[in-house]
Amino acid sequence: MKTRARFGVTFRMLAVLVVLGVVAFPLYWMFVTALTGDEALFSGTPQFLPDLSRIGVFADALAQGDVLRWLLNSFIVATGTMVVAIAFGIPLAYALSRFSFAGKFLVALALFFTQMLPEALLVVPLFAIFRETGLLNSLLGLILADAAFVLPVVALILMGAFNGIPREVDEAARVDGARPAGVLFRILVPLITPAIAAGAVIAFFTAWNEYVFAVTFIYDKELQPASVGVAGYIGEQDTSIQTIMAVALIFTLPAVAFYLFAQKYVVAGMTAGAVKG
Amino acid sequence: MSQGIAHRRRRRRSPLGSRWTPYIFLAPAAAYIILFQLVPLVQEIYLSFTKTSLLNPSHSVWVGFDNYVAAFQSDTFQQTLLVTLVYVVVCVLGSVGIGLLVALLLNSRFPGRGIARALVTIPWAAPGIAIALIAVWMLNAQYGVLTRLLTSWGIDVGDSGVLNNPDLALPAILITTIWQLFPFTAVVLLSALQSVPEELVEAAHMDGANRWWSFRVVTWPVIKPTVGLIAVLMAIWSIRRFELIWLMTRGGPLGSTRTLVIDLYSQAFDSKQLGMAAAIGMVGIVISLIIVVGARLITTAAERNS
Numbered sequence: 001m002k003t004r005a006r007f008g009v010t011f012r013m014l015a016v017l018v019v020l021g022v023v024a025f026p027l028y029w030m031f032v033t034a035l036t037g038d039e040a041l042f043s044g045t046p047q048f049l050p051d052l053s054r055i056g057v058f059a060d061a062l063a064q065g066d067v068l069r070w071l072l073n074s075f076i077v078a079t080g081t082m083v084v085a086i087a088f089g090i091p092l093a094y095a096l097s098r099f100s101f102a103g104k105f106l107v108a109l110a111l112f113f114t115q116m117l118p119e120a121l122l123v124v125p126l127f128a129i130f131r132e133t134g135l136l137n138s139l140l141g142l143i144l145a146d147a148a149f150v151l152p153v154v155a156l157i158l159m160g161a162f163n164g165i166p167r168e169v170d171e172a173a174r175v176d177g178a179r180p181a182g183v184l185f186r187i188l189v190p191l192i193t194p195a196i197a198a199g200a201v202i203a204f205f206t207a208w209n210e211y212v213f214a215v216t217f218i219y220d221k222e223l224q225p226a227s228v229g230v231a232g233y234i235g236e237q238d239t240s241i242q243t244i245m246a247v248a249l250i251f252t253l254p255a256v257a258f259y260l261f262a263q264k265y266v267v268a269g270m271t272a273g274a275v276k277g
Numbered sequence: 278m279s280q281g282i283a284h285r286r287r288r289r290r291s292p293l294g295s296r297w298t299p300y301i302f303l304a305p306a307a308a309y310i311i312l313f314q315l316v317p318l319v320q321e322i323y324l325s326f327t328k329t330s331l332l333n334p335s336h337s338v339w340v341g342f343d344n345y346v347a348a349f350q351s352d353t354f355q356q357t358l359l360v361t362l363v364y365v366v367v368c369v370l371g372s373v374g375i376g377l378l379v380a381l382l383l384n385s386r387f388p389g390r391g392i393a394r395a396l397v398t399i400p401w402a403a404p405g406i407a408i409a410l411i412a413v414w415m416l417n418a419q420y421g422v423l424t425r426l427l428t429s430w431g432i433d434v435g436d437s438g439v440l441n442n443p444d445l446a447l448p449a450i451l452i453t454t455i456w457q458l459f460p461f462t463a464v465v466l467l468s469a470l471q472s473v474p475e476e477l478v479e480a481a482h483m484d485g486a487n488r489w490w491s492f493r494v495v496t497w498p499v500i501k502p503t504v505g506l507i508a509v510l511m512a513i514w515s516i517r518r519f520e521l522i523w524l525m526t527r528g529g530p531l532g533s534t535r536t537l538v539i540d541l542y543s544q545a546f547d548s549k550q551l552g553m554a555a556a557i558g559m560v561g562i563v564i565s566l567i568i569v570v571g572a573r574l575i576t577t578a579a580e581r582n583s
Contacts, residue, residue: 012387019379023399023460026411029422033414046422092306099299107303114314115510116565118517120542121558124324124551125317128334148313151306180298209404211520216546231406234413234524241414252407259402263395267464 027252034058034245041241054242061246064239070226071251073139074208077225080143081207082200085154088147089199093158094184098170111152119149119212127216137220145217146207153206154199161195162188198265205255226251325555332549344556353532354540354557361516361536361564364451368515371455373508376462381492383463384470394467401460409524412453416440443533446526450534454521458514462507469503470496502576509572513565537561 033041034057035050062068095101096108126145127136135141169191170183178186189196211227218224230251233244259266325344329337348354383394400408415423418438427434439445473496481491519538522528528535528543535543537557545554 009387012382012385013389015382016387016389016393019382020393020396022456023397026408026415026456027399027403029415030407030411042420046425088306088309091302095299095302099302101296101299101303104299107307110310110315112569114310116513116517116562116569117314117318118519118538118541118558118561120517120519120538121321121555121561122314122317123542124331124545124554125320126313128320129317144313148310151310155306180302184302205402205404209406211406211524212542227404227406230404230410231520231524234410244410245414248407248410252403255404256399256402259398260395263398263402267398267468 027249027256030245030249030252034061034242034249036242038240038242057242057246058250061243061250064243064247066221066224066229067226067247067250069222070224070229073223074225074227074251076139077142077146077210077214078204078207080139081146081150082203084143084147085151085203086196086200088151089154089158090189090196091184092151092155093162094180094188096155096159097162098167098180111155114149114152117149119210123212123216126213130217135217137218137223139218139223142210142213142217142225143207145213146210147203150203150206154203157199157202158192158195161192165191194265194268197262198268201258201262201266205258208255321555321558324551325559327552329551330549331545331551334551337552340552344553345560348553348556348560353535356532357535357537357540357557358560360447360532360534361561363447364454364536365512365515367451368454368458369508369511371451372458372462372511373504375455375459376507377466377504379459379463380466380470383467394464398460398464400457401464403457405457405520406524408453408457409521412449412521413440413525416449440526441530443531446530446534450522450525453525454515454518457521458511462511465507466500466503469500473499505572505576509569512568516561516565537564 032047032050035052035054036047037051037054040047040051096104130136130141130145135144165188170187173183173187174180209227210225211231214225214228215231218228230248233239233247236244324337326339326341327337328340328343379397383390383397387393415421416439418424418434418436418441421438424434424438427439434445435442439449477495478491481495516536517538518536519542522534522536522539523542526534528539537560541554541557541561544550544557
């Protein structure tokens with residue numbers, strides 16, 4: 001019995017290692033490719049270990065062309081998207097969680113319905129709207145478009161969190177004379193900080209990773225975010241593959257590192273939103 | 278002054294506030310979503326009934342259902358529908374199936390479980406653009422590590438590589454997509470598994486049930502609603518998915534990876550046919566709606582039967 005259990009644990013750990021290997025290999029391969037010399041890279045046998053003496057490739061990558069500018073643009077767009085999505089998402093989630101009102105079902109349905117809208121479809125009319133309002137080729141336009149797409153997801157996450165707080169908590173405050181906005185910002189918002197953090201992370205990295213809007217709305221090279229810059233490397237011949245992989249890794253790592261750091265909250269918020277919403 | 282406060286305090290007593298209160302909280306987000314999602318959607322519905330060029334969008338001619346008729350009569354669109362169908366079905370089965378297995382694995386006891394649970398989410402956090410880039414490199418015809426692996430297995434990918442091979446491009450894109458999606462389903466299903474009462478699983482074991490039986494009788498009923506929900510989400514997200522396919526193959530070779538969304542984007546921006554692009558997009562939305570409504574009907578029917 002005991003040996004069987006021990007074998008089970010060993011077997012499970014092996015299976016987990018296989019899964020983690022599959023999951024991490026492409027990113028590891030990016031890293032290895034960035035740190036492999038031309039000769040080894042284009043020889044007959046793949047090199048599975050990085051040549052750490054070439055670590056300077058990351059500094060070179062950052063010095064390359066517009067890379068720093070791309071990252072800054074991405075950071076601005078992602079931060080803006082996060083602020084807009086949270087600012088609009090909190091009151092929406094509060095209304096859906098704490099009040100019953102005519103049309104509530106319709107609002108929830110509309111939020112779910114937005115999950116069916118492809119970005120590639122709405123890019124055309126948004127392009128026209130942005131051209132008329134001067135939002136085309138501006139980071140603000142990109143922020144507004146990105147936030148509109150991530151707002152429903154953020155709202156569902158926050159709604160799940162609000163639903164998890166017993167109504168007695170805010171009803172007590174209401175009876176003491178607090179107004180709905182006071183209840184929301186002084187009592188409920190502090191209680192759901194983890195979920196707000198989760199929503200913020202999701203909004204930030206949805207915009208950080210977003211490509212269709214960015215490539216369509218921004219035509220000024222100065223304003224390109226990193227997603228468009230990195231995508232531009234595909235099929236391109238002039239930049240060395242090591243530099244390309246280094247830039248791609250610099251673009252990827254913040255997203256992955258931040259998710260790993262915040263993942264407890266993201267998962268809790270995501271599942272609360274996905275399952276109960 | 279103090280009188281004013283006393284007056285306001287009396288009004289605040291009403292526990293629910295005015296009946297307009299929820300709408301005040303709702304209004305900003307509603308206005309925002311209407312402006313940036315519903316208005317553009319309505320414009321697309323209108324466009325789908327017109328012939329409109331990207332080069333001169335203000336000049337548009339009403340053509341009724343012509344775009345839809347033309348689409349469904351064309352062979353290329355029928356191929357697009359078939360590719361979309363294969364893409365969606367395989368993505369859902371693959372991501373939910375693998376996700377469930379991984380969730381069960383991560384729910385069992387082993388040292389380092391917390392770290393493993395965190396690390397498994399890597400693909401879901403990584404940007405699609407970077408994934409497309411590394412996938413293209415790993416599948417490079419001459420130097421790609423996966424190309425070498427496949428060749429050593431005796432699979433001939435041809436001189437131009439996997440992504441230029443009409444038989445292999447779609448499988449390659451499917452595997453990449455599933456790789457990116459399964460961590461999300463695994464994480465959601467893992468949290469559903471955690472609400473399965475452990476005493477019940479142990480009781481089933483005590484009664485001599487084998488693993489499969491205790492899964493079917495104890496675990497499955499608890500996680501079934503979550504599995505259904507995540508499958509529907511994966512289906513409608515798969516129909517929407519764009520950047521990975523676009524950056525890896527642009528729908529080629531020979532249309533073998535051209536899903537509805539790829540088709541609509543190239544109709545709009547390569548062929549400049551905004552009306553046709555909109556019609557194709559509407560077909561995608563209608564398919565999503567059918568999936569959602571169908572899933573809902575199946576769920577209610579199952580509930581009624583049990």
